Amino acid sequence: xSRIVIDPITRIEGHLRIDVEVNDGQVDKAWASSTMWRGxxxxxxxxxxxxxxxxxxxxxxxxxxxxxxxSVRAVEDALQLEIPLNAQYxxxxxxxxxxxxxxxxxxxxxxxxxxxxxxxxxxxDPAKASQIAESLSDWPGNSxxxxxxxxxxxxxxxxxxxLGIFAHGYWGHPAMKLPPEINLLAxxxxxxxxxxxxxxxxxxxxxxxxxxxxxxxAVGGVxxxxxxxxxxxxxxxRLYQMKSLLDKVIPFVQNVYFSDVCAxxxxxxxxxxxxxxxTNYLSVPDLVLDGKxxxxxxxxxxxxxxxxxxKPIKGQRDDYWRKAVTETAAHSYYKGSDPLHPFKGETExxxxxxxxxxxxxxxxxxxxxxxxxxxxxxxNVLCGFAAGNPLMTKxxxxxxxxxxxxxxxxxxxxxxxxxxxxxxxxxxxxxVLSELAIKHWQLLTDNxxxxxxxxxxxxxxxxxxxxxxxxxxxxxxxxxxxxxxxNGKIKNYQAVVPTTWNASPRDEKGVPGPYEASLLKxxxxxxxxxxxxxxxxxxxxxxxxxxxxxxxxxxRRIATVKVL
Amino acid sequence: MRCGVFGIGNVLLHDDAAGPSLxxxxxxxxxxxxxxxxEDVGTPALDLCGHLAGFDIVILVDSVAAEAAPGTVxxxxxxxxxxxxxxxxxxPHEPSLxxxxxxxDLMGQSPRHVSLVGxxxxxxxxxxxxxxxxxxxxxxxxxxxxxxLAMFGVEAHENDNAVDYWWEPLSAA
Numbered sequence: 001x002s003r004i005v006i007d008p009i010t011r012i013e014g015h016l017r018i019d020v021e022v023n024d025g026q027v028d029k030a031w032a033s034s035t036m037w038r039g040x041x042x043x044x045x046x047x048x049x050x051x052x053x054x055x056x057x058x059x060x061x062x063x064x065x066x067x068x069x070x071s072v073r074a075v076e077d078a079l080q081l082e083i084p085l086n087a088q089y090x091x092x093x094x095x096x097x098x099x100x101x102x103x104x105x106x107x108x109x110x111x112x113x114x115x116x117x118x119x120x121x122x123x124x125d126p127a128k129a130s131q132i133a134e135s136l137s138d139w140p141g142n143s144x145x146x147x148x149x150x151x152x153x154x155x156x157x158x159x160x161x162x163l164g165i166f167a168h169g170y171w172g173h174p175a176m177k178l179p180p181e182i183n184l185l186a187x188x189x190x191x192x193x194x195x196x197x198x199x200x201x202x203x204x205x206x207x208x209x210x211x212x213x214x215x216x217x218a219v220g221g222v223x224x225x226x227x228x229x230x231x232x233x234x235x236x237x238r239l240y241q242m243k244s245l246l247d248k249v250i251p252f253v254q255n256v257y258f259s260d261v262c263a264x265x266x267x268x269x270x271x272x273x274x275x276x277x278x279t280n281y282l283s284v285p286d287l288v289l290d291g292k293x294x295x296x297x298x299x300x301x302x303x304x305x306x307x308x309x310x311k312p313i314k315g316q317r318d319d320y321w322r323k324a325v326t327e328t329a330a331h332s333y334y335k336g337s338d339p340l341h342p343f344k345g346e347t348e349x350x351x352x353x354x355x356x357x358x359x360x361x362x363x364x365x366x367x368x369x370x371x372x373x374x375x376x377x378x379x380n381v382l383c384g385f386a387a388g389n390p391l392m393t394k395x396x397x398x399x400x401x402x403x404x405x406x407x408x409x410x411x412x413x414x415x416x417x418x419x420x421x422x423x424x425x426x427x428x429x430x431x432v433l434s435e436l437a438i439k440h441w442q443l444l445t446d447n448x449x450x451x452x453x454x455x456x457x458x459x460x461x462x463x464x465x466x467x468x469x470x471x472x473x474x475x476x477x478x479x480x481x482x483x484x485x486x487n488g489k490i491k492n493y494q495a496v497v498p499t500t501w502n503a504s505p506r507d508e509k510g511v512p513g514p515y516e517a518s519l520l521k522x523x524x525x526x527x528x529x530x531x532x533x534x535x536x537x538x539x540x541x542x543x544x545x546x547x548x549x550x551x552x553x554x555x556r557r558i559a560t561v562k563v564l
Numbered sequence: 565m566r567c568g569v570f571g572i573g574n575v576l577l578h579d580d581a582a583g584p585s586l587x588x589x590x591x592x593x594x595x596x597x598x599x600x601x602x603e604d605v606g607t608p609a610l611d612l613c614g615h616l617a618g619f620d621i622v623i624l625v626d627s628v629a630a631e632a633a634p635g636t637v638x639x640x641x642x643x644x645x646x647x648x649x650x651x652x653x654x655x656p657h658e659p660s661l662x663x664x665x666x667x668x669d670l671m672g673q674s675p676r677h678v679s680l681v682g683x684x685x686x687x688x689x690x691x692x693x694x695x696x697x698x699x700x701x702x703x704x705x706x707x708x709x710x711x712x713l714a715m716f717g718v719e720a721h722e723n724d725n726a727v728d729y730w731w732e733p734l735s736a737a
Contacts, residue, residue: 040576040690046734055731058576061607109610153670165666194671198614211615212608 004530016503016542018515019354020533022524027533030512030519032503033354033361042347044493049075049485050219050459052493056481057213059495062543064212065098065204066474067481067495073293074481075219075459077316078468082291084454087221089444090207092287092297093242094214095472096437097203100249102475103377103430104200104257107423108193111538113169114531115264116186117176121154124180133185136402137259139251141192142185150188170531175523178267186264189256196252199245206242207234221456226448239445246437253434261427262399265420266406275419275536277518278372279305281379282501284313284321284480286473287436297436298380299387300473302368307413310386316469325480325496327364330508337508339367342482342494343467361505365513366496374514375477375501376540378416378425384432385413395431399424419518422539461488474498476541502540515540567621567718568601569709572612575731579634579685579698582627582705585729586683589702590709592725600718612664613671622675623712624661625705627698628682635697636684637705639712645680677716681708692733 007017021029040059044052052075057068069091076083126147133142157163163171170176178186201211207224208214216223227233265272280303287297294315301312313321326339335348352359365372373379384392396413403411403424416425464487471480477498484492504513515537522532569590571583584604591602605615616622624645630638646662661680668674683705686695710720 043576043690043692055576058574058606058731061574062609062611064606105610165663165670191670194613194667198617201611201614210603212606212611213604 002527004524004527004533006530006533016537018519018533018537020519020524020530022527025524027519027522027524030516031356031360032363032505032513032515034363034503041493041495044490047490049078049461049483049488049490052483052490053217053219056495059497060543061212063102063474063476065094065208065214066472066479068214068217069095070470070472070474070479070481070495071483072217072219073316073470073472074468074483075470075485076468077293077470078466078483078485079219079459079461081220081457081459083288083293084221084452084457085291085447086224086226086444086452086455088288088291089440089447090216090222090224090455092440093437093444094204094207095286095474096433096440097200097207097246097249099433099475100253100430100437101197101200101204103426104193104197104253106426106475106541107257107261108190110541111423111535112186112190112260112264113166114535114538115176115268116169116178116183116190117171117173118154118163118166118169118183118187119158119171120176120178120180120183121151121187122158122180124151124184126151126184129181129184129188132181136263137255139255139259141188141256147184147188150191151184153191154187170529173529173531174525175531175535178264182263182267186260189260192252192256196249196256199248203242203245203249206238206245218456220459221454224455226453226455228448234448239441239448243441246441250434250437253430258395258399258427258431259402261423262402263406265424266403268420269407269409271420271535272411272415272418274522274532275422275518275539276417277516277520278374278512278514279303279417280368280371280373281382282368282373282375282478283380283383284471284473284478285315286471287440297439298392298432298473299384299389300380300478301383301387302373303379303382303386304371307382307386310383312383312387316471321471322469324369325366326370327366327494327496327500328508329364331359331505332361332364333359334364339370339508342469342480342496343484343492345482345492345494361503363500363503363505365504365507366501367507372504372507372511372513372517373501375498376422376426377429377475377477378422379477380473381425381428382413382416391432391435392428395428398431399428419522419536419539422541426541461485463487465491476543477501497543499540499543503542515542565620565716565718566599566601566618567623567713567716568603568616568619569623569625569713570612570615571602571604572607572624572626574607576690576692578687578689578691578693579683579695580627580688581694581729581731582683582685582698583625585694585698586625586681586702586705586709588729589727590706592727593703593706593723594710594720595723596713596720597718600713600720610663612661613667613673616664616668616675617671617673620676621713621716621718622678623709624678624680625709626680626682627685627688628680630682630684632684633697634684634686634695635701637701637708638682638684639708640680640682642678645678679712681705681712692731
């Protein structure tokens, strides 16, 4: 038996730590541990609820817009405030563009190198790589010359003795299995992704005023001025500039990202049998189509194991959702262990050291009707599929077809309960969102051309206490902000973030969270280089909302892998 | 020549707000030419590349974990920033500044000049407001940024607007 600890070291305590015990070459115990925000929500107590979103979008430097959106929705829900259609469409376009950016970055820049061996690129035949690429999709960036240029670039890095940005991979690891040409193709697309993700971000900036911190939100709508006759406002020119950016991003998502995920998944079919973990899923409906938040383009709900158990969540005010969420601190560094509803959430620290059977994480354990839930694109896609959503069904079908053709086995929806299933689902979701980007751009454009320029309904705060929840199906899954307002000031604020659901520690009954459960039975070929652990954890797209990026001139490594 | 001064840090974590605070300070106390961008970019990790691409001169302002008293101002060049070794990471927050510049190299978008003006923090725990030491160091750090820009002939004129740190605690606001 050996124990592996993957622990990002920062000067400040934080981030995600994974401990696994390995027996006979596979994981048989796992712990996910982290520092989370918790206490930070106290900053909001006593403040004006209309400005809460400015603070919450600083919870996380990567997922800024999602916390801004969930916050205004929570306050609007407490007020039961109707939102103008233009504002809903603008918010929808921001969230779609942000998600497309985020999913592409996650695959290429954060996790592709778990599967792709950059050093193998030199062995590839660029002409063959180009042929394979053309058989996979219709994308102009796959020419032989392009492949050759990328190979030269990598050769330059290898010859200089510095792999630079690629130096963090486990090259030559026995679990790396792609043919050299697929490695070359993936690295070429890694480089192209750097360019295309920026176009998506430019859409966010055009509507939000700036990135990463958008400036156009308001409780009651948005602050974008719409005026077809003003060059300073949202006008036809701007709408078409935005459209031309989307027209660049969409083919990249569908013909490169989606296609690469299917190809790589088809070449690692064994990873459809690892990493299922918790097969209870939670997602919430999003992309609002009406002013009252009752109609959505993407459905959400719960699934407990079998897709036939799908039960929809109808909206933020649906009691099935609103009453089901609790958090417990039995294995977390806080006082108390009883499950508490977020409106009543407490955050009194009680730090101990890391105790395998006691407290070991700063993350609380969120539960839905007492059960751990997996959130993220896989939950979103499975719920969409179970609900019969046409776009989800179409793209999930296409993905399974492509994977089947490459893996030469019949891929089924059941295989999605896995490490690779999470990557596949993220690509499916991105493709669906890429289609919806045009739909929501058209909805906004048509509504403006019809003469509607309303963007804001003024909030009025009553005397006494009101409560609200704002949810959002963010790139990493279900996000919810829970606010209690008393006499126009914030009395309590809790954010239950996607990574809290997935990185949850064991609960008061000892039931592990999704990360922990998903690592069980993962093979480990080399304890010093636990690539398989990273594959499964990365597939969730972890984001510990606590980035402290103090620059450290001593050049310390930021993560260590220890084998005890 | 496009020049950018980028504040890095989280305003909700006491002295980690040094970078964003310095941006607000520079905006209020100096006037720059329109081709000088001053941006509070928070903690964008991997996304920092996108913000820096296209700039010729990049000056980062940040809190630094140097072995020195809180409030000490230190300036680093590209070599020091690249000393960080990229390695195994778990979340998108972990990529270091070094990875940002290595990625920009790969994209062919590296700035001609990069430096980092840092302030040593007292505390980066959760909470609002700078420590007295870091707050007192802002004028010196701002002068260091202005001196960096002056090396490239970029002028800054002193100004005396009040600085608005909108995230400061309610009692101090």
